[in-house]
Amino acid sequence: MTGGPADMNRIGGGEARLNAMRGDVFAACAVLAMALWVFFGAWPDWLAGALISKKTFVSAVLNGLTLSGLYFLVASGFTLIFGLMRNVNLAHGSLYLFGAYVGYEASTRSDVWLLGVAAGALATAVVGLAMQILVFRRLEGDDLRQTLVTIGISIVAADLMLATWGGGAYQVTPPDALSGAVTLPIATGVTSSGTAVFLRYPFYRLIVAAIAIAIGCLLWLLLARTRIGMTIRAGVDDRAMLEASGVNAQIVFAGVFALGAGLAGLAGVIGGSAFAISPGEDIHYLLASLVVVIVGGMGSIAGAVIGSLLIGLSEQIGLVYFPTYSVVLTFLIMVATLAVRPRGIMGKAR
Amino acid sequence: MSEFAGKDRIAARSVGRSEVGAGHALFGLALLAYPAVASDFFLTQIGGLSLIEGMIALSLMTLAGYGGMVSLAQLSVAGIAGYVVAILGHNDTGVQGYDWPWAVTVPLAILAAAATSALIGWISARTSGIYTIMITLAIATAVFYFAQQNYVIFNGHSGFAGIPAPVFFGEDWRAPVPFYYLCLFAAAASYAGVLYVRRSTFGLTVQGMRDNERRMRALGFSVILHKVFAWFLSGIVAGIAGVLLVWFHGRISPSSIDVAASLNILVMAVIGGLRHPIGPFVGALVVVLLQTFASDLVGAERFNTLIGLTFLIIVYISDDGILGLWRQFAPRFDHADRSAG
Numbered sequence: 001m002t003g004g005p006a007d008m009n010r011i012g013g014g015e016a017r018l019n020a021m022r023g024d025v026f027a028a029c030a031v032l033a034m035a036l037w038v039f040f041g042a043w044p045d046w047l048a049g050a051l052i053s054k055k056t057f058v059s060a061v062l063n064g065l066t067l068s069g070l071y072f073l074v075a076s077g078f079t080l081i082f083g084l085m086r087n088v089n090l091a092h093g094s095l096y097l098f099g100a101y102v103g104y105e106a107s108t109r110s111d112v113w114l115l116g117v118a119a120g121a122l123a124t125a126v127v128g129l130a131m132q133i134l135v136f137r138r139l140e141g142d143d144l145r146q147t148l149v150t151i152g153i154s155i156v157a158a159d160l161m162l163a164t165w166g167g168g169a170y171q172v173t174p175p176d177a178l179s180g181a182v183t184l185p186i187a188t189g190v191t192s193s194g195t196a197v198f199l200r201y202p203f204y205r206l207i208v209a210a211i212a213i214a215i216g217c218l219l220w221l222l223l224a225r226t227r228i229g230m231t232i233r234a235g236v237d238d239r240a241m242l243e244a245s246g247v248n249a250q251i252v253f254a255g256v257f258a259l260g261a262g263l264a265g266l267a268g269v270i271g272g273s274a275f276a277i278s279p280g281e282d283i284h285y286l287l288a289s290l291v292v293v294i295v296g297g298m299g300s301i302a303g304a305v306i307g308s309l310l311i312g313l314s315e316q317i318g319l320v321y322f323p324t325y326s327v328v329l330t331f332l333i334m335v336a337t338l339a340v341r342p343r344g345i346m347g348k349a350r
Numbered sequence: 351m352s353e354f355a356g357k358d359r360i361a362a363r364s365v366g367r368s369e370v371g372a373g374h375a376l377f378g379l380a381l382l383a384y385p386a387v388a389s390d391f392f393l394t395q396i397g398g399l400s401l402i403e404g405m406i407a408l409s410l411m412t413l414a415g416y417g418g419m420v421s422l423a424q425l426s427v428a429g430i431a432g433y434v435v436a437i438l439g440h441n442d443t444g445v446q447g448y449d450w451p452w453a454v455t456v457p458l459a460i461l462a463a464a465a466t467s468a469l470i471g472w473i474s475a476r477t478s479g480i481y482t483i484m485i486t487l488a489i490a491t492a493v494f495y496f497a498q499q500n501y502v503i504f505n506g507h508s509g510f511a512g513i514p515a516p517v518f519f520g521e522d523w524r525a526p527v528p529f530y531y532l533c534l535f536a537a538a539a540s541y542a543g544v545l546y547v548r549r550s551t552f553g554l555t556v557q558g559m560r561d562n563e564r565r566m567r568a569l570g571f572s573v574i575l576h577k578v579f580a581w582f583l584s585g586i587v588a589g590i591a592g593v594l595l596v597w598f599h600g601r602i603s604p605s606s607i608d609v610a611a612s613l614n615i616l617v618m619a620v621i622g623g624l625r626h627p628i629g630p631f632v633g634a635l636v637v638v639l640l641q642t643f644a645s646d647l648v649g650a651e652r653f654n655t656l657i658g659l660t661f662l663i664i665v666y667i668s669d670d671g672i673l674g675l676w677r678q679f680a681p682r683f684d685h686a687d688r689s690a691g
Contacts, residue, residue, distance in 0.1 A: 088480045143480050148620055148665045151613055156658035163652065283609045287491040290484050324502065327495040334488060335473055342476040
């Protein structure tokens with residue numbers, strides 16, 4: 001994953017600059033070597049002392065990667081929609097929560113987890129399509145009112161979901177094959193008899209990160225290697241020219257909106273199998289998407305990768321080492337990014 | 351934000367008497383006489399609360415309407431003032447509470463709120479339009495989560511309770527009638543302040559930046575400095591409202607400044623209208639009335655749906671809230687409003 005962001009063209013990015021890429025590759029190799037040592041090497045006492053224990057730190061990093069994966073799934077849809085249509089969908093967190101609830105209902109009733117995932121993604125994709133057709137198409141060109149309408153939708157949606165599913169917490173049960181803990185080849189200590197103790201970690205959380213990487217790769221393939229992706233990238237760069245060349249932009253918009261909304265629902269079911277589904281999670285994931293795209297850069301998939309890694313890792317590591325100030329860390333990352341690059345790390349000036 | 355730009359260009363500076371016309375005088379008299387006819391409940395729960403929340407919405411409206419910066423963090427700014435009063439003044443929670451007199455805590459609270467607002471303005475000043483909405487929403491959410499998870503300063507989830515309103519000039523300012531007049535005075539002062547500042551050189555400069563930032567920069571104005579000062583001024587209004595709000599409720603906790611409540615402030619400003627400072631108060635009154643009487647309409651549980659739907663309908667049918675509808679259907683007021691707005 002470390003090498004991924006550098007190759008992954010931002011939607012509509014220009015030609016690759018070889019020299020810059022070579023520098024990136026070197027940096028990536030250095031980071032990778034460091035990461036390998038941190039995970040697999042034996043820690044000196046001073047380091048373990050400074051970070052409580054190796055087990056604590058490695059678990060926090062793994063938790064951070066899981067959360068990053070989830071944040072990426074939610075934020076990629078958000079950034080995709082913004083990149084193409086310039087509209088900020090502040091109901092994106094509500095789509096996450098709605099997808100999670102639908103996934104819960106479908107998977108508990110059918111006992112098939114994958115069916116729940118499909119139902120959650122499909123349901124939010126349909127809702128997204130309806131939003132695009134009923135709301136955004138009618139208020140096209142009026143950014144502020146579009147954003148206000150999505151706020152209204154999120155208020156109503158949160159209240160209706162509270163009415164339907166109540167204030168309790170739900171959790172989707174992942175299939176048996178994916179649950180339980182696995183032993184990782186990461187030694188965290190040595191017993192008195194001299195055998196190494198290996199870290200055990202919930203298998204499903206690793207699956208979440210794997211799914212996020214897989215979806216990220218698929219998105220990249222779709223955007224960079226297919227005709228549909230080419231159309232979308234063209235639309236990001238110059239909407240008027242795309243329409244002039246005979247493409248029905250409204251169909252592209254509707255498709256991208258459905259895709260982005262579907263990703264939020266998918267993330268809802270996948271996240272709802274690892275964490276609790278309850279009212280308030282919509283705000284949590286909306287905030288996550290906002291910060292991820294503000295840090296990473298609006299409209300950039302590579303930015304969403306970088307942003308979600310930064311935010312997910314800092315949130316989990318912060319939670320372990322300075323629990324009452326972890327939000328401040330996230331916030332400081334956002335402010336620092338804005339001070340240096342107002343459009344985000346991968347954002348381009350418009 | 352260019353949405354507002356075309357509709358109300360900078361008006362001529364010589365506005366004349368339409369500013370403080372008969373409408374204002376009548377309206378002011380009605381508000382002054384309101385306690386004579388209203389019960390205690392209508393005086394504080396409707397009147398006082400509408401005025402307070404209207405002031406927070408006014409702080410949002412000034413930034414949005416004159417500066418083109420829609421801020422969702424103004425309730426957080428008000429919350430900072432409330433927390434300062436709770437922490438430095440008296441509270442019954444047994445955490446913090448230094449029992450400083452109100453004459454010290456109130457100015458400090460308002461200053462802290464204004465400084466926070468200026469800081470938020472500085473962070474978001476390089477961006478505009480929907481970026482500002484996103485960044486301020488992120489800030490508001492971060493403030494909420496921070497207040498909730500931090501026990502050292504904010505006493506975490508439970509916050510502070512038992513915060514008294516002060517007693518001075520021989521009046522208990524928590525009593526309905528004095529509290530109403532206190533709110534009315536603060537709201538009227540804020541409203542007058544906004545009317546004054548928007549006609550000042552500074553106000554006109556900020557409006558110029560809203561309409562064409564590049565041109566103003568080319569003319570030699572420091573855009574960042576002007577924007578940050580505008581945020582500072584609007585932070586003062588939000589800070590005053592925050593102090594009144596904490597006196598009104600007698601307590602403050604993270605749930606007073608959560609995202610739903612912040613969005614509620616935006617809802618008020620938008621329902622009322624973002625082009626004239628009376629809009630936020632109209633919107634606040636509508637929302638407070640809806641909240642109070644929602645139980646009779648849809649049941650107390652579902653009032654968020656009611657408010658959300660009202661908001662959606664108004665955004666859909668009008669481009670500037672209730673004031674926009676008023677202008678559409680009462681064209682003879684159009685001229686007067688234009689010159690005032």
